[in-house]
Each structure stands twice: as C-alpha cells, then as structure tokens.
Amino acid sequence: MASTLSSFHALALRNLSSRPVRTSLTALGIMLGVAVVLAVSIINDGTLASIHHIFDEAAGRADLMITNSGVIGEPFTDEILSRIRRLPGVQLALPVVSGRTLLASEADKWGLEVSVGGTHTANDLLIFGIDPAHDRQVRDYELVAGRFLPAEIDSYSVLLVDEYAEDKKLSLGKDIAVLSATGQEKLRVVGLIAKSGPGLQNNGAVAIMPLKTAQSLLDMHGELTQIDVLANPDIAASPRKLEALKEDLASALGHGYQVLYPAARGQIVARMLASYQTGLSFFSAVALFVGAFLIYNTFTMTIVERTRAIGMLRLVGATQRQIVMLVLIEAAVLGILGSLAGTGFGILLAQGLSRSVATVTNTEIRALRIPLDGVVWSLLTGLGVTLISALLPAWRARSISPLEALRSYARPLGAPLGRTGWLWGCLLILLAYLALYRIPFRPEVQVPIGMVSVFVLLLGATLVVPITIGPAERTLRPAMRILYGGAGQLGAANMRRAWARTALTVGTLMVGIAMIIGIQTMTHSFELDINHWVQTAIGGDLYVRSPLPMREEFGTRLLSDPAVAEVSPITYQQVQRARQGNSDSFSNTILFVGIDPQTYGRIASFVFEDSSQDTAQALKELAQGGRLLISVTVADRYALQTGDTLALETRRGVVQFQVVGVVVDFSSQGYVVTGSRADLARYFGERTVDQFIVRLKPGYDPRVEAKRLEDHYGKSRHIAVETAADFRAKVTRLAAQAFALFDVLGLTGVVIAALGVVNTLLMNVFERQREIGGLRSLGMTRGQVARMILAESGAMGIIGGVFGMFFGLFLARVFLLGVQEIGGYTVRYHLLPQALGVGWAIALIVSQLAALYPAQKAAHVRIVEAIQHE
C-alpha cells in the first residue's frame, strides 16, 4: 500500500482492504441477495412480456374484442355478428372460431401435461378459423411460402407456421389430416407463415383456416369464440370514444357477452401465473430480508472488533459524525461492490433458472430481456439494504468513547438497548406471534404483515439471545469439556465473556437454521397434502381421455371390457361465480368438476378438511342436485363453510348452490368445486364427458391394460389411456419442480447465513489475537487453541440451533401463509420432526466447518506479535 491516504474517508477503503476475507464474505452475502432478487424479477418480466407479446400479436389491430361472458374461448352464436356490424362506429367485425385438435398422425402420442396454470395437452394443434376475405385488415400474416387462404369461407385449405411444418415434416401443397368431431379431415397446405402475429399462438402449433371449415372440424356450426372489432378511425383515435363504443357494444349484446380491449386477454392469462410469480418474489424478498439481517450482524461485529481503533480516532479528534460517516462509507462501498457483482450473477442466475420456470409455468420465455430499470433497481436495493443495515451499527459506533483506546483490553460492547433489551425482545416476539396466529388480518395484507413479522421476530430473537447465553453456557460447559478437553471449557467460557459478540454469531446461525426448517416444513406440508390428495382423490387405475368430447355411452362399452371393474365419467366446466361488487373476473373463475354420484364412490373418494365427513354421505347429497363440495381454497377465498351457499352464473341465471362439504383439491390452482354431472347438464348444458376414471379387476396390470385399451379404441375414437400412477407421478413431479425453485431461494438464504457465521467467527479470532497470543505464551498448544475456537463455535451452534428451531417453525408458518395468500393453495401445517433434527445437525456442522478456518488462523497467531502490538 504505497499510496498515501488522500482523505479521512479513504480510511474506510483501507479498513476494507486490510481485511480482505471479511470484506469478500460480506460482499458475497450482498451479492447473493441482490442476484436472487434480480433473477426473479428478470424471469417474471420475461414470462409476462412473452404472454403479452403473444396475445398482442394475435389480436392484431383490433380495437375491441367480444367473447363469451363466462370464460374466454367458450363458444357463442354467430347471429350477433350482424347486430354488431349494424352498430354505429363499428367499421368491421371479424368472426373467429378457435379450438383444439390433433394431427391424425399424432393422435396416439397425445398426452396431458400439467403446469401451474392448469392442465393442457402436449402436442395439440390450435385451429384458428377466420374470414379470409377480411381478416388481413386486422392481423398481419407474414407469408414465407405459397399464398394466403382463398377468399371463400369454406375451402379446405390451411396456413401453417413454417417452423411447425418443418418440425412435423409437413410441406406446402400437400394435404394434412387432422382429427375432427366425426373422424378425420384432410386440408391442403396452401401457404406457410412466419412465427409472428397470429402464428405466435400455441407456440406456433396453429392451423389457420376459413371460418366454416373450422366450425365443421370443431363441430361448432354457427358458433364463434371471438369477434374482433375495428372501430371507425376517429373513434379508435380517442380513448374516451372507444370506451363509449365498448359500453354501447356491451349493452347492445347484453348478458352473456363481454367486450374487452385486446390486451385484457394477455392480462388474464398473465394473472393465472401471477400467484406463482408473486410466490417467487416473496421468497426472494425473504432472502433479501435475511441478507439485511446478516449485514447488520456483520457490521455490528465490525464495530465490536474495532472498538479500540474507533476510540483512537475519537482520541485524535474525529467527531461522532465522522465515525458514523466512516462506517456508512464502508457500507456503501461494500453495497456497491456486492450489488454490482450481484447484478452480474443475477443475470446468469436468471438464464439458468428460466428453463425450469418455463417448464413450471408452461410459457416459452422469449429471449430474456435484461431490463435497465431492473438492473438499476437491484443496484439501488442492494445499496439501500446495506446502508440501512449498517445504520444501527454506525449509531453504536458513534457512542464509543475515546477512552476505549486506552484500555489494555477491549471492553465488550453491551447488549443492544442495555439491560432491558431482552424485555423488548420478548415483546417483539409476542407481537410477531400475535400478528401471525391470533389476529385475523384481511387476506390482502397478510403477506406483507407476514414479511414484516419475520423481521420483527428476528430482531426480537437477537435481543433475547444475550440473556440465554449465561445459563446455556453453564449447561453446556461439562459437555464441552468432554468433547474438546480443558480448552473446550475455556472456549465455552469465552462465549459468555463476550456475550454481545456471541449473540451476533448465534443470531446468524439461528437465521440460517430457521430458513432450512421453514422451507423444509413448508415443502413437507405441501407435499403431504398433495400426496394425500393425489392418492385419495385421484383414484382409480386408468384415465380415459380424448381431445374430442366423449359420450356417456362410451363408459358402458368400457365397462363391458373383461378387465374393467368400474367406470365413472367426469366432466370439467369453467364456471363463473356470480359477480359481487367490483371483484375481477379472474378470481371468480372456478373449475366445476362434474362427477357421477352413483359410480364415483366405487373408484375414488374425497379428502375432507373435516375428517368426520365421509365420501358416501357427500355423494348422496350431491345426487340431490344444487349441492357442491368446495375446495379449501374456495372456502378460504370466499369465506364459505359447510351450510353456506355459493352463487354461480348459469344458463338459467344466477343459481345458489348449497355447500355440503370442504375438500382438499389442488387442481386448477385450488379454485375447484365438485358437483354432479346432472347439475352440469341442467345448469350449464354440458353433457359430454371429458374423462372416464376406470378401476380394473384385481390381477390386471394397469400399464398393460392401458396400452391394450388405447390400441383397441384409440384409432376410431382418438382416445388416450393413461395410468393413474403416471398421472400422479406427473403431478408430483410438477410440485417438485415448482418447489425446486423455492429451494434454490432457500438455499441462497442458508449460504448467506453460513457466510455470516464464518465472518463473525473470523472477527472473533482477529479481535482476540492478543489474548490468544497470551494463552499460547502461557503454554497452550496450537491444537488446544484450535479446539478452544471449535468448542466456542460448537456451543454457539447448539444455542443457535435451538433458537433456529423455534424461529423456523414461525418462518414455516409465514411461508405457508405466503403460499396460501398468493399461490391460492391452502395448505395445512404439518410439523416435520426430522426437519428440526436436520436443522439442528446442520447448525452443528456449519458451526464446526465455519470455525475451521478461524481456528486454524487462531492456532497460527504469532505469539510475539500478538502480545507486543495492538
């Protein structure tokens, strides 16, 4: 260091560079925190941008869009088209019908995929039926080869996306065969378009064809799924006039239709994923909170260690303000370094994680954009969090007296808030407890309150830790003596002597362990519930499905198969909860699972929240009609319980259904009700079957029978048979994948905590160099010194583990709250005793591993130097 200091504040840099290990560990902690936050925000942005992009492009230049009022994509009659066209201000109204089918060649490879947004088919082809004569006024079809569709509305010609055609080996001028309601149809490929505009839909697997052709393929004669409206230019140019037109349209069409701005569609899909994204953000925020706490700890420790040096600065005339500035500048430098590194690492992390997020959310994330504002924001967050965390330590440094420099031994810093600190701590813990368990806050505020209570709890625990150290040390001393010899006893005693320092290390360990236990308990609770539900509710041996609607009679044919014991049909229908006030349409969309009360009970059963209820009784009730079982999530969200009524929009207007039970159900994000198929037919006009669940006679192998049934019926009826075991595995795999991300975030927290422990222990050793030198001069061997440090750290590990266990249970509760309030799932709290044990063991292991380097450093303290100099 040949360059001389240029200013007093440059001293901060010197402090940092003279302790490279500590500086890098702290910066690393900040880096990890910032990286996680940035990565999550980049991924979330990328997912959202992708979704909006697809829908914006598909909507083209349309000003307004008309859909079914219930669920977008449900058909409605094309008779309204002429009514719309007559309305003043409407320049053009374009009909669209869309639905899903398969290439005939792929019918047997058809399968169901599961994602956070719900289930979807893996290789389906989207039929997009348009008016060839006019559609190009709204949408741009970027022709790559061939020509556009002929003008007539019923030609059997089709446009494919070039990428898709290449992938499926389909060529221009040839015919393709797709499944239709009645069998198969052949279409001539007349043109190939680029994967842009309407070609972006369904990830390019889209067949664009004339309207009539599409209607007949989908068996939707006279029906549309969407009408795009182009307004007169003067109206389109004025948001106010457009809004007026939107309202005119809505009132002209009346009940049963909704008029949307095209962007709204993307928004609705985006909202489906919002809960998962908020979940990710929540955990990244928790990681940052933990990081902040550890930075606070590290800085407090730095102050403890430097008490003498700070006293000396005060002695030669540094003002209190200058001392505060010195600490804050140090923090700022660390914050900037850590945040810069974190930004770089966060971008890498985003790329690494995006693949797995894409799988979980079933959204292809287009090239990840690195948002400038996101980067700036994460830099500021990192810097801000570091500065805020350093404020309190800086304030404590301010009060160090110049006389501290004159003491031959540094006096340990007192406990924060002095003697009554632990009382404040207890109060804070009590407050956090009440906020989490006792006070029923409204759902919207529960998550922020949960987050704040995490912080309050941490603070409370740190204040309480100091008073527990004395008794804990007395209890542990004999054990330490046995484990580490006489040096061990000394190590344990050290812990009590510098209790402020000990409290900080224990606090750091506590946070790490709590993270492990919290995440484990949450994951475990979730998995238990999901597995139980998967095992019980997803009953039967086989699932028979088809991309085309099936008839009930098919069930009878299945039943006549020699291997089949029982068959029960199931129908899924998206329904709307009757609007209440201004709640938006997404949170009112519910999946109605229609079952057959006569046969369902023979194959599967329900998982009731109230274990005294049983399936047979519930089925009897459902058979009477007008009754529903609701999921725990629905019960939670709409504040319903058994005996209440749930109002649904039906074909016969709003109907009040009576709630006869609350069940655990994880399908469709938990927004599920179960009723009878008869009700579905009566109130929603839905009579087809989406799926048959099949129980085999004893002795038949599901895998073999699945294959046989599929071969037997597959060709003529396009059915796919999946074993229940496979489906369960899929659901479980998805859950595991979704949690893998949370685990990454949790692990980051643990790593940050481990860094913190190494840091505090190292500082312990640096601060005590003189003392350790003294002990060595009195004849302590290197081994004894190392054992002393290990014993001290081990004892802190034990205490930190105990605190971590308690705090971890709290944290698990906050995590579950997070999952519940933002993810929509209501998960029951399951205590996992192993997690406590594992957490505690990790506390011990981390405490010993983290102490290795400091112990080695201590063992090699040079006696002479240590006792000669400061």
Add this chain to the structure above:
Amino acid sequence: MMTILEARRVTKQYRMGEVTVHALSGVDFTVAKGEFVAIMGPSGSGKSTLLHLLGGLDSVSDGEITLAGHRLTQLNDNQVTLVRRRNIGFIFQFFNLLPMLTAEENVALPLLIDGQNLNAHREHIDHLLQLVGLADRRHHKPDQLSGGEQQRVAIARALVTNPAIVLADEPTGNLDSKTGEEILRLLRRSCDELHQTIVMVTHDARAASFADRVVFLMDGRVVGQLRTTGDRSADIRAIQRYLRESEERAVLAPEPQHP
C-alpha cells in the same frame, strides 16, 4: 507568563454500583505556555484520570478546565472533539497507532481527520519524521516497527497539528530505559526547539527530571510541587527525596477524609 491550561477545583467520582470512587478531589493545576510539566504520584492517585479530564476525554464531576481559551467543561462532545483535534496531542503508554496505516499515514491522521490537504503539510510531516528519526521507515506498518519506533510515530502524530499542548501518560512505561531516554530527550527537544507545552504523567523520577516542574498527586489531591534546576542527577535525587518523605508522611497521617 501566559497560562495555556488551567484546572480549577476539579473533582471526579466514579460510581461503581453502591460504591463511589473519588478519583480526584478538588485539583487546582495550571500550566504556562511552553512549559514541560510532569505529574507524579503513587499508583491510583488519579494521574491518568486528571490527564483524561485535561484532554477532554472524559467529563468532570465538578470544577472547571480551560484549555487554550476554551472552557472544556462547558462544551458539548462535538466542540470538545474539535478542541482536542486542533489543540491537543496525545501520547500513551500503548502506542495506539492504527495497524492498517503506515507510519507516515498514522502521523498524518489528525490532519486527515481535520479535512486538510496533506500536500500543504508534506514538508511539516517530513520534518517531524526526521525529528523523531523515522524518515527512512515512513512506509512501515506499526507491526513492522519496534516499540520505541512506534512511540516515536505517536510523538510525531501528537505534534503534527502544532497543538497548544501535548498530554503524555507514561510514554516510556512500555520501553526499556535506553529507548525511554531517547523518547524523553525527544520531548525535551520539542519543548526547547518548538516551544511545545507538555504535560507528562510518570512515576519514574528519571523521566520526571526532564520536565521544568514536577507536580505531586496523592489520593486525588495535589500535595506539592518541585521546580527542576537543569542538573539532571541533582533533580532526580531531589524528586526521589520528596517521594520518600511524602510516603513517610502518608504512613503517619490519618486516612484522608472526603466530604
């Protein structure tokens, strides 16, 4: 003669739970500009306490201290700090250097803290390093210097702001007698050549003989003083005689009473 430092009826009590320790009980003490004063007394007599109060490191229980025209006892922490920064230099038994700074940087530290441009003081710092004989070791860190060398850095640091007064607490307590002599000679020189005012606490008669005047403290009170003659060995003998006599007096006298 101009008075640079004046302590009037200074008392200091330390409360230790139930017990009150009377470290100083009404000390009157003045130092003239350019004077080199030694404070002597048995262990626990209150020497260090007095020095701390004079330097504004601690606050008095009662009494007044005026240093270079500043009423220390009426200033807040910030104001006292500024007085300390610009008017007082400290030297202690343990050298109190910042380990991560070089000798030269340690010397310059008070100027840095005061926000001064070091280039303007380059010559001054060089001169001081030469004065203490460390010009060739300016880039060494404290742990690369001997105890005597570290103390010389501390002296240069104490002098760098041209302070009104230097306060030294047993500056030779941690050094062998030869190195101690060198340090004392250095202090004497800075008094003679730079007209530096110095107050030094010591319990070594040889060290005290370097001063112009020796003040004796006992049980928190000033019990007497001696003016040196310049004849070192005679002065040492006089100081030792005084100490011996006062010890005998203390043995005969009853326990001091506190009001």
